[in-house]
Amino acid sequence: MQQTADKNSIQYRIVLGILFLEFSWLLFSGVGWSGLHGDSFFSLGVDPLAWLVHWAGFTGAAMTHLWVARLNDLLTLILIISLFQNPRNRVVAIILFLLMMGYYVFLTSRLGHRNYQAGMFLVLFPFMFAGRSRQLAFEGMRYFLLFFYASAAFYKLVHGGLWDMTLFSGYLPSQWSPYFLEGNTGWRTSLAVFLWNHPVVAQMAYWGGFLTEAVCLVGFITRRVDRLIGFALLLFHLADWVLMDIGAVGQLAFIMVLFFNYAEDDASDRAVS
Amino acid sequence: MKKTYLSRLFAHSRLAGMAVVVFMAAYAFVSFKSLNFIFFPLNDMYSGRGPQEQVFQTYSILADGRRVSYSRFPYWKKDLMESSLKTYAEYLLNGKKTMLQDYFERKGYPEFFTRALCPDSLSVVNWPRWYIHMAGLPAPSDSIVIRQYSLSKSSRGLTVVDTKDILKENIND
Numbered sequence: 001m002q003q004t005a006d007k008n009s010i011q012y013r014i015v016l017g018i019l020f021l022e023f024s025w026l027l028f029s030g031v032g033w034s035g036l037h038g039d040s041f042f043s044l045g046v047d048p049l050a051w052l053v054h055w056a057g058f059t060g061a062a063m064t065h066l067w068v069a070r071l072n073d074l075l076t077l078i079l080i081i082s083l084f085q086n087p088r089n090r091v092v093a094i095i096l097f098l099l100m101m102g103y104y105v106f107l108t109s110r111l112g113h114r115n116y117q118a119g120m121f122l123v124l125f126p127f128m129f130a131g132r133s134r135q136l137a138f139e140g141m142r143y144f145l146l147f148f149y150a151s152a153a154f155y156k157l158v159h160g161g162l163w164d165m166t167l168f169s170g171y172l173p174s175q176w177s178p179y180f181l182e183g184n185t186g187w188r189t190s191l192a193v194f195l196w197n198h199p200v201v202a203q204m205a206y207w208g209g210f211l212t213e214a215v216c217l218v219g220f221i222t223r224r225v226d227r228l229i230g231f232a233l234l235l236f237h238l239a240d241w242v243l244m245d246i247g248a249v250g251q252l253a254f255i256m257v258l259f260f261n262y263a264e265d266d267a268s269d270r271a272v273s
Numbered sequence: 274m275k276k277t278y279l280s281r282l283f284a285h286s287r288l289a290g291m292a293v294v295v296f297m298a299a300y301a302f303v304s305f306k307s308l309n310f311i312f313f314p315l316n317d318m319y320s321g322r323g324p325q326e327q328v329f330q331t332y333s334i335l336a337d338g339r340r341v342s343y344s345r346f347p348y349w350k351k352d353l354m355e356s357s358l359k360t361y362a363e364y365l366l367n368g369k370k371t372m373l374q375d376y377f378e379r380k381g382y383p384e385f386f387t388r389a390l391c392p393d394s395l396s397v398v399n400w401p402r403w404y405i406h407m408a409g410l411p412a413p414s415d416s417i418v419i420r421q422y423s424l425s426k427s428s429r430g431l432t433v434v435d436t437k438d439i440l441k442e443n444i445n446d
Binding site for chain 2: 049
């Protein structure tokens with residue numbers, strides 16, 4: 001049992017280590033709590049959770065008081081480190097989950113649209129439980145992750161995107177327009193130009209994305225190919241960045257869940273808590 | 274035979290099992306209604322027919338006549354500066370209303386309900402200054418312009434075919 005607990009701790013720390021790097025990247029990019037301080041313009045969608053966060057004043061205080069924004073940045077880093085040190089501390093996990101969820105809502109409200117990287121706080125959900133509950137929460141989250149990507153394949157199939165041979169080449173120019181406007185061109189913009197001049201090749205890349213998402217369905221039948229699915233999704237996001245300029249930072253720790261081997265370690269939880 | 278996830282969950286905790294069943298039912302309902310919530314994401318981006326237009330719009334802020342560039346920033350900052358500027362431009366073009374403000378007005382929601390969910394019209398006026406500061410540039414002393422660029426596709430890239438100023442602010446006036 002102790003061996004299982006040790007193995008789980010290593011896995012938890014890998015996930016939390018990646019989350020730490022992701023949040024550090026967000027801070028470095030200048031879009032942490034303090035980076036967004038003073039950003040008075042926001043646009044919310046119809047989403048009761050995002051409304052709740054705004055009604056609670058969670059985002060308003062960070063927008064108007066720089067010290068609150070800085071404190072939130074610091075607190076987030078400290079809490080991730082603290083959870084890294086003791087991944088079984090559920091109190092820290094709950095506070096961190098709420099803080100990261102608030103940050104995600106804050107960030108996406110300033111973007112004006114909701115980005116897909118909700119994994120930055122969803123990954124903390126199982127850490128709020130102990131023992132067998134934690135194991136089952138990780139398993140449930142794994143299904144949620146698989147469903148998230150598999151549903152994208154489903155929509156491509158039923159909404160007809162797969163069969164429109166001009167779809168992917170049609171989207172590329174708008175994805176890269178700021179780069180051309182600012183004369184900031186390079187190998188990725190050259191690749192984009194090649195693809196919009198060759199719509200069939202572009203659509204083949206789109207089919208590759210569809211297949212990667214569809215392969216997540218296998219995860220509902222067996223867990224034996226989880227790592228393969230995990231690598232495929234990482235490759236998918238890399239291709240997404242190269243071809244569409246859509247980054248994956250914020251979602252990587254979440255995908256790491258597929259590299260997990262969930263084993264119960266009730267005894268160690270009792271021993272630690 | 275191996276037990277399913279739900280049966281193991283119910284065996285462990287009936288409450289947790291019920292919570293997951295309710296979650297799945299809610300997700301099915303929300304997806305059926307094509308709604309997109311944080312806990313029920315509708316992952317249907319780029320799934321329908323491709324865009325048919327041949328002209329693509331993008332926006333820039335010009336501070337004292339100089340374009341505020343953002344494409345060289347790290348990914349998240351670049352995304353923030355691109356997306357928020359587009360949303361702000363749409364806000365201006367939509368009579369200074371966000372999509373949600375429009376929705377609330379049409380539905381007749383009371384002001385106390387919507388206040389925290391919509392940007393304050395007075396402080397939003399200064400948003401372009403915040404944006405320029407975010408880009409690491411000094412505060413403009415002469416003018417701020419928000420320009421819409423129309424770009425057309427060619428075999429070698431994108432070229433500007435039209436521009437339209439959607440905000441012009443002379444600071445000294």
